[in-house]
Amino acid sequence: MTVITETHLRAEMLKGTLSNPYFISHQHRLTPAARDFLRDRGIKIEVMGSNSIQNIVQTKEWRIPVGVSNRHVHLSPHDVEVLFGKGYELTPYRPLSQPGQFAAEETVTLVGPKGILSRVRVLGPARELTQVEISRTDGFTLGIHPPVRLSGSIEGTPGITLVGKVGSITISQGVIVAKNHVHMSPDDAKEFKVKDGDRLMVQAISDRPVVFPEVVVRVNERFTLDFHIDTDEANAANLRTGDFVKVIGKNGELFRARA
Amino acid sequence: MTVITETHLRAEMLKGTLSNPYFISHQHRLTPAARDFLRDRGIKIEVMGSNSIQNIVQTKEWRIPVGVSNRHVHLSPHDVEVLFGKGYELTPYRPLSQPGQFAAEETVTLVGPKGILSRVRVLGPARELTQVEISRTDGFTLGIHPPVRLSGSIEGTPGITLVGKVGSITISQGVIVAKNHVHMSPDDAKEFKVKDGDRLMVQAISDRPVVFPEVVVRVNERFTLDFHIDTDEANAANLRTGDFVKVIGKNGELFRARA
Numbered sequence: 001m002t003v004i005t006e007t008h009l010r011a012e013m014l015k016g017t018l019s020n021p022y023f024i025s026h027q028h029r030l031t032p033a034a035r036d037f038l039r040d041r042g043i044k045i046e047v048m049g050s051n052s053i054q055n056i057v058q059t060k061e062w063r064i065p066v067g068v069s070n071r072h073v074h075l076s077p078h079d080v081e082v083l084f085g086k087g088y089e090l091t092p093y094r095p096l097s098q099p100g101q102f103a104a105e106e107t108v109t110l111v112g113p114k115g116i117l118s119r120v121r122v123l124g125p126a127r128e129l130t131q132v133e134i135s136r137t138d139g140f141t142l143g144i145h146p147p148v149r150l151s152g153s154i155e156g157t158p159g160i161t162l163v164g165k166v167g168s169i170t171i172s173q174g175v176i177v178a179k180n181h182v183h184m185s186p187d188d189a190k191e192f193k194v195k196d197g198d199r200l201m202v203q204a205i206s207d208r209p210v211v212f213p214e215v216v217v218r219v220n221e222r223f224t225l226d227f228h229i230d231t232d233e234a235n236a237a238n239l240r241t242g243d244f245v246k247v248i249g250k251n252g253e254l255f256r257a258r259a
Numbered sequence: 260m261t262v263i264t265e266t267h268l269r270a271e272m273l274k275g276t277l278s279n280p281y282f283i284s285h286q287h288r289l290t291p292a293a294r295d296f297l298r299d300r301g302i303k304i305e306v307m308g309s310n311s312i313q314n315i316v317q318t319k320e321w322r323i324p325v326g327v328s329n330r331h332v333h334l335s336p337h338d339v340e341v342l343f344g345k346g347y348e349l350t351p352y353r354p355l356s357q358p359g360q361f362a363a364e365e366t367v368t369l370v371g372p373k374g375i376l377s378r379v380r381v382l383g384p385a386r387e388l389t390q391v392e393i394s395r396t397d398g399f400t401l402g403i404h405p406p407v408r409l410s411g412s413i414e415g416t417p418g419i420t421l422v423g424k425v426g427s428i429t430i431s432q433g434v435i436v437a438k439n440h441v442h443m444s445p446d447d448a449k450e451f452k453v454k455d456g457d458r459l460m461v462q463a464i465s466d467r468p469v470v471f472p473e474v475v476v477r478v479n480e481r482f483t484l485d486f487h488i489d490t491d492e493a494n495a496a497n498l499r500t501g502d503f504v505k506v507i508g509k510n511g512e513l514f515r516a517r518a
């Protein structure tokens with residue numbers, strides 16, 4: 001076992017040989033100070049080794065940027081009017097990674113049987129069906145425990161009360177915990193050799209290298225490459241929007257290392 | 260592709276052929292109602308397939324029970340007295356999975372630069388060093404962002420203020436996000452063919468089948484078999500205390516299926 005110290009890393013930095021990510025083998029151990037040194041500089045640690053899960057990855061590494069979705073609601077045009085007033089239209093606040101989608105200036109309060117969540121962002125434009133996407137953590141606050149579903153699949157899901165500036169609605173279903181998924185263009189799909197509905201296995205490039213083995217692929221000409229996760233998944237994997245995961249397999253199979 | 264409906268599952272249940280977990284292949288799709296039918300009965304879905312990550316698992320499946328740790332603090336005898344009074348001793352409230360450890364009746368309030376968390380459980384018995392274990396989600400509430408560390412490794416971690424019934428202390432370091440780990444006895448270690456310091460790869464048996472690829476093994480005669488994760492990890496993997504993960508590899512290598 002070799003111990004890598006902060007002093008060693010500083011020497012590498014001065015020599016200009018400090019890579020990002022910083023590769024170590026299973027024979028290496030970093031001191032806590034060395035780990036913090038790398039973390040403070042935004043340098044990721046990659047553990048390599050014979051037969052390691054990292055080496056099973058194909059030689060050319062495929063990365064996908066992460067988009068973390070905080071709790072949010074999609075509203076039908078009808079519900080926009082009930083919550084914000086007759087003839088009301090959502091006001092774009094900032095664009096989202098998917099073209100045409102935006103976070104609206106408008107927010108709502110979610111009222112569950114056990115608690116409330118205020119200032120929950122409305123996403124636009126308005127959709128056919130009102131849908132509320134929360135994390136499992138939010139579910140404990142609200143006192144509702146929705147199933148993990150892809151967007152739009154709301155049959156049999158729990159309802160909730162939404163309160164807006166001028167009115168409120170109680171939906172009988174439509175609350176989900178979003179199932180993680182990847183958005184990509186047809187060109188991306190060609191590059192990754194996948195089609196709509198395939199499932200990618202991806203691993204967080206972070207100090208919590210969690211593997212998400214069943215990430216549904218959504219292909220559409222309007223889509224930008226993005227791995228969508230909720231805040232629980234982001235925190236469990238120490239990922240933020242703009243971080244990356246690497247693709248390590250698809251449809252339940254890990255890629256093999258090339259000899 | 261075969262679609263499995265709720266009606267089909269009810270028929271299987273009546274015939275007594277509905278297994279738990281319920282095995283499907285990648286060729287099968289469950290309707291949302293069928294999924295809810297299984298979920299409502301606590302039946303897990305396992306996707307099997309040639310070369311699937313499940314089939315890479317050795318024939319004999321090793322399972323480890325999950326213990327979810329909510330935010331908590333360990334206190335030194337000195338800090339117990341400062342927070343609760345001279346000569347004070349912690350009062351056991353309920354035993355924890357590890358023998359001799361207990362959740363105490365006492366709680367503290369954590370005060371960070373951005374927010375507070377009240378009624379944070381103290382664990383006993385008192386330890387040499389005061390240590391605060393929070394989730395990354397808690398860190399956003401408090402406004403501190405501690406590194407992911409194993410218990411006891413607090414060098415260079417952030418501090419915080421703890422407020423008890425009669426006093427308060429401000430520690431200059433000691434706040435961590437706990438690194439997930441498995442506790443086991445020497446007998447368990449023999450069974451799993453691992454030693455203290457090895458790393459297991461485990462997968463959640465749930466509808467969010469997240470893989471934790473770098474779980475540190477801690478072996479001690481006093482330890483009971485338990486996979487310790489924090490609430491972010493639990494929510495990202497839809498796990499609760501008493502659920503199970505399966506062991507799918509160790510030290511970075513996946514187990515191979517036996518021919």
